[in-house]
Amino acid sequence: MHSRSNLLSLAVFFVGLMSYAQSEKPVTPKSYIAYKTSSEIVIDGDEADKAWEKASWTTPFVDIEGVETPKYKTQVKMLWDDKYYYILAKMEEPHVWANLRQRDTIIFYNNDFEVFIDPDNDTHNYYELEINALNTAWDLFINKPYREKNTVLNDWNITGLKSAVKVDGTLNNASDTDKGWTLEIAIPWSVYKASYFDNIVPKDKFWRVNFSRVNWQHSIADGKYERKKDSEGKFLPEYNWVWSPMGVINMHEPEKWAYVYFSSKESDDKFTIPQEEKVKWELYTLYRAQKRYFDKNKSWAKSLQSISKKNIVVDGKVLKPVLENHSSGFNILVKSPFSNKTLIIKEDGKIITNE
Numbered sequence: 001m002h003s004r005s006n007l008l009s010l011a012v013f014f015v016g017l018m019s020y021a022q023s024e025k026p027v028t029p030k031s032y033i034a035y036k037t038s039s040e041i042v043i044d045g046d047e048a049d050k051a052w053e054k055a056s057w058t059t060p061f062v063d064i065e066g067v068e069t070p071k072y073k074t075q076v077k078m079l080w081d082d083k084y085y086y087i088l089a090k091m092e093e094p095h096v097w098a099n100l101r102q103r104d105t106i107i108f109y110n111n112d113f114e115v116f117i118d119p120d121n122d123t124h125n126y127y128e129l130e131i132n133a134l135n136t137a138w139d140l141f142i143n144k145p146y147r148e149k150n151t152v153l154n155d156w157n158i159t160g161l162k163s164a165v166k167v168d169g170t171l172n173n174a175s176d177t178d179k180g181w182t183l184e185i186a187i188p189w190s191v192y193k194a195s196y197f198d199n200i201v202p203k204d205k206f207w208r209v210n211f212s213r214v215n216w217q218h219s220i221a222d223g224k225y226e227r228k229k230d231s232e233g234k235f236l237p238e239y240n241w242v243w244s245p246m247g248v249i250n251m252h253e254p255e256k257w258a259y260v261y262f263s264s265k266e267s268d269d270k271f272t273i274p275q276e277e278k279v280k281w282e283l284y285t286l287y288r289a290q291k292r293y294f295d296k297n298k299s300w301a302k303s304l305q306s307i308s309k310k311n312i313v314v315d316g317k318v319l320k321p322v323l324e325n326h327s328s329g330f331n332i333l334v335k336s337p338f339s340n341k342t343l344i345i346k347e348d349g350k351i352i353t354n355e
Helices: 006-021 275-297
Strands: 031-036 074-080 084-092 112-118 126-132 137-142 162-168 180-188 205-215 218-221 224-227 239-242 258-263 312-314 317-319 322-326 329-335 342-346 351-354
Touching: 084 112, 084 205, 112 180, 126 180, 275 312, 275 329, 275 342
Parallel strands: 031 074, 031 258
Antiparallel strands: 074 084, 084 180, 112 126, 112 205, 126 137, 162 180, 205 239, 205 258, 218 224, 312 317, 322 329, 329 342, 342 351
16 A cells, blocks of 8 residues: 555555565566657547557556456556656546545545556665546655665655546536546656756666556445445445556555556557566565565575575576575575576665676
């Protein structure tokens, strides 16, 4: 989930820890080619711009664990130009409602749409954006996933963000049935710069991206929508529907997010997830196994055989990882058979690549 207050951070921290205990379902990240557009896109929540006609929809969202089919359909289109990353989300919803109007409040207490972005693919220093049907935004910078001791900058803002909502029906009208809502977003590349001189535009490169949709069961009181409660007065749990499934109820495992390739072409390009990424997936499997070992034994495993009994094979190549223990944690490293680069995962889950 997410974090704003210390109490909520603590709750999220335990959700992160629980993901180690859950029997994770294996997932393969999805991918998408976002083409460059030379046509103007007006951010008004309407998909009628000519540019969107050239973009394809993602596959429909699935349940976050990748098991169940959501009750309502969600799909996304993406484009880019030299200034913005464009996202168009279309959501089926018979009851479009929202009541949070102040920026940086806990937006997922309403039905919302969420964007997660890790530009450099190391699972650290990533970004989250949530928007509800009132077009109220909550944007955050997160230095590490919640499974680690992290810092969340709630006051970080996407300067220059453009977003708009269009409701196919009537917002907050409990007397009718709606078809859904469309959200259109333009995120400036400039907000991802680490310094003034950075060229952060990912031309012909990929970023790790995922989208989530939070949907609550609702009740109506005095003609107004509110989250539904059980017989004991507790809110019923929300539904989490995502583009690329996570295998666990936790969006904050960036290594599982999808691959968005920003093609410099306007159509007819190809993208295949690099083999080296598959090597990284295996390193994260070992990292999670090492974390589970620590939870059980209160110390790190000193040999890989203690956390993994099988040979690790990627596209026919056998990997030979090495475990290094040190005073503050561990490193697991492996030489990629596809590039001869050495990939290292640290005890905090960060990936380092050595030439």
